[in-house]
Amino acid sequence: MGDRSQSGAPILPAGGERLACRNVGENGSKTIGVDLGGTKMLVGVLDGTDVAWQRREASTGQTEEELVELLIREINLAREAHPEVAAVGLGIPATIDYELGIAVSAVNLPLADLAIRDRIEAEVELPVFVDNDGNVAALAEFMFGAAVGMPHTVMLTVGTGIGGGLILNGEVYRGSTGAGAELGHVVIQADGPPCQGNCPNHGCVESLASGTALGREGKAAAESSPDSALGQLLAEGRTVDGTAVTDAALAGDELAVSVFDLIGSRLGVACASLANIFQPNAIVVGGGVIRAGDLLLDPARREVRERALKPMNETPVLAATLGNDAGMIGAAALARVELGRRAPAARRES
DSSP, X not given: OOOEEOOOSOOSOHHHHHHHHTTOOTTOSOEEEEEEOSSEEEEEEEETTEEEEEEEEEOTTOOHHHHHHHHHHHHHHHHHHOTTOOOEEEEESEEEETTTTEEEEESSSSOEEEXXXXXXXXXXXXXXXXXXXXXXXXXXXXXXXXXXXXXXXXXXXXXXXXXXXXXXXXXXXXXXXXXXXXXXXXXXXXXXXBOSTTXXXXXXXXXXXXXXXXXXXXXXXXXXXXXXXXXXXXHTTOOOSHHHHHHHHHTTOHHHHHHHHHHHHHHHHHXXXXXXXXXXXXXXXXXXXXXXXXXXXXXXXXXXXXXXXXTGGGOOEXXXXXXXXXXXXXXXXXXXXXXXXXXXXXXXXX
């Protein structure tokens, strides 16, 4: 079962709300945000700078139809809690045709050529806006988090896979049809391992530096060092995954720290290329693996300093500040922004 929580105090900095208010539609600013991940779904209601309601559900082991039904059910629960919501935003780990609201292809979920916007709108009878999960996380950090005041921001979300989002000139950049900024599929090793899920490529940063890769490298390290903390976990029959490696590293286990140095270095190779291409104000790293903090980011920063051209080698690599809520907050913010864009058009037509 999912969990619900009410928020009595603002959890978002007021500086970001100033940016958001310029885009608030006439129907009000309370919107539903859904972050659909490879293993979980987080649904929340954004009210000004408050997350007024949220609920988490597992999303693994679902067929496409079951995922759609789960989305509809969770959105309706949020609407029951806050009937005055004005719109819904969806953040999905898939390539998206933004104008048509179609989930074209997903690496870690069973979604393909699904007209998800129209399907959800018909069921919940609210305006629905659909974007890639990396894009909405980038929007959240730009409006409310680590990238406030940074109109050129690269966002990487490191979890089961690696998502990406771009803020260029203060706007989300989506490419020609909305499927751009798949930054997790930047190749950092031409003859590297096959990428995971439905990606046909080899050597993507997702395959080498994601939470999945962290667990894989941690298990290999545990097998080769049975006397380490990770090796003892393995000997006890316990799972050595990304969470276990993170816990061990934060507790000071040298082997786990070395695994993070490897993963962070690989991430940094991709960051150096992204810094050279976009010369952003910052590269912001979020997702579940960021719980390790500087154990992940310091090796990435080192690679940027050593590999990127001047002055891009000075690009800050920052930890996201909104945690696991970034995708949900960004999806709700997307709905708020799009409502604001609709309002002037409606006034011109009337």
